[in-house]
Amino acid sequence: MNRIEVENLNVYFEEAHILKDNNIKIPKNTVTSLIGPSGCGKSTFIRTLNRMNDLISGFRKEGSIFFDGKEIYEPDVDVVELRKKVGMVFQKPNPFPKSILDNVAYGLKVHGINDKDVVEERVEESLKSAALWDEVKDKLDKSAMGLSGGQQQRLCIARTIAIEPEVILMDEPCSALDPISTTKIEDLIHKLKKEYTIVIVTHNMQQATRVSKHTAFFLHGEIVEIGRTDKLFMEPEDKRTEDYITGRFG
Amino acid sequence: MNNRLEEYLIEKGLFITAISSILIILLIITFIFIEGFPAIESYGVLNFVFGSTWAPLKGEFGVLTMIVGTLGITFLALALAVPLSLLCAIFMAEIAPSSMRRILKPVIETLAAIPSVVYGFFGLIVLVPLMREQFGGTGFSMLTASVILMVMILPTIISVSEDALRSIPYEYKEASLALGATQWQTIKNVIFPAAIPGVITGIILGMGRAIGETLAVIMVAGNVTQFPSSVLDPVRALTSNIAIEMGYATGMHYNALFGTAIVLFFMIIFLLVLANYFHYKKKVVIGGGYL
Ligand SMILES: Nc1ncnc2c1ncn2[C@@H]1O[C@H](COP(=O)(O)OP(=O)(O)OP(=O)(O)O)[C@@H](O)[C@H]1O
């Protein structure tokens, strides 16, 4: 079953044609990697999936995006509800300038969950799933700004899973992290894929092979090739994919 | 060689400029203390600060009514101005379309540049009669002065708070929205709290202007040296006291006016220290991550 289906998606910023005829199906409880050179539209693509691009003036799209069979750009769709179901982790860790506890509890609060016991339990659960609990359990009331970059990114993941979305979009979640933190986040992705559908943008092709079942290769806003990760890397069908993964252009 | 000489001259030049402006301030302060201290000393510090009768002809120099006047006018003005300016700043920073903001911002900043006598005149001609009709009495009152001051400090607080709100990284906003928060929840829970140190700076600046404002206050406050029993009673501010009586004061009376300035000086220092303390505390709590 497909959680997300994108059909003939075209995205424009003002006059610039950023995404061209994208078609992609993302099955439930799998990890899908998006790879491609800088500026090819990967971020634009995943930001279209939770309608974050709505904030950008001049954004315009054609085509359809279905989430569980429902077109998410229909006028009757509640964007707030959608974003609750389609969570996002950004490239740069962006915790709020609040305590660690408040960061994770934030999503719960805005969705009306205020019961102290429930909040504390969910915070602990989420921090455990994000492999951060042991490092922060004694300083939950300290500012999140005092954490290391890797810890901050895991905190952002914890914050996202605290509201129990169905899809997690990750835009280069490891680009600012050292190898150890990266490994931790990859382990986390393996754990999370049992319950969540994950779409991850990455510049690291080893990472794509390690974590994802499917991979899509973007070039100049087009999806050149999409398929099983092992196949795409071992025997790419398109010459351009082969050139990219063998590092022949960039 | 030439370059190093140039560096040297620029460095020293900047140093001298900085030092001389500090020296000038110190000189003024010293002068105020020399002129004002005899009055305070001969009348007694406690009598001067906590005495409630100001009768220069009888040699009575208690400024407490005016301390109350200044504090009353200032805090009432802040109480009126802060909520209004914060809502206005939030509107401009987060809600207004950029075309509207491009007009609003310069207009509001121009308001800050209007001379205080103009505001005072407006108060005298429009606000005082209005107050008289609405609430009775003479119309000259603490409330009237506070309303005029409110209008005068609005632009400062709005403008500084708006800058503070706009300097909050876009990432916070994105993070909040991506978690399914509404725009208003995002403003209330993330953007505004992160901007509080900057907002406090704006309030401090507004407060400074309100305490120091003399002319507009003289024109509408009634200037009676009594304790007000309500906001509709006339009051006299410390600044007004100096400006009103300096023209004809001699001898001890003259010194007592400088004494008034000393009291004002300490009051401002006290309020600034207090405000900066809150500012600092807030910054520490937030963890320095708000910029
Ligand atoms: N807010 C915007 N307004 C106008 N154009 C934009 C905006 N954001 C991105 N673009 C353009 O869209 C194109 C795709 O950008 P995008 O950020 O999606 O690339 P990317 O594949 O994520 O690159 P990277 O790997 O460097 O993150 C770029 O040409 C960029 O200039």
Ligand SMILES: [Mg+2]
């Ligand atoms: Mg990107």
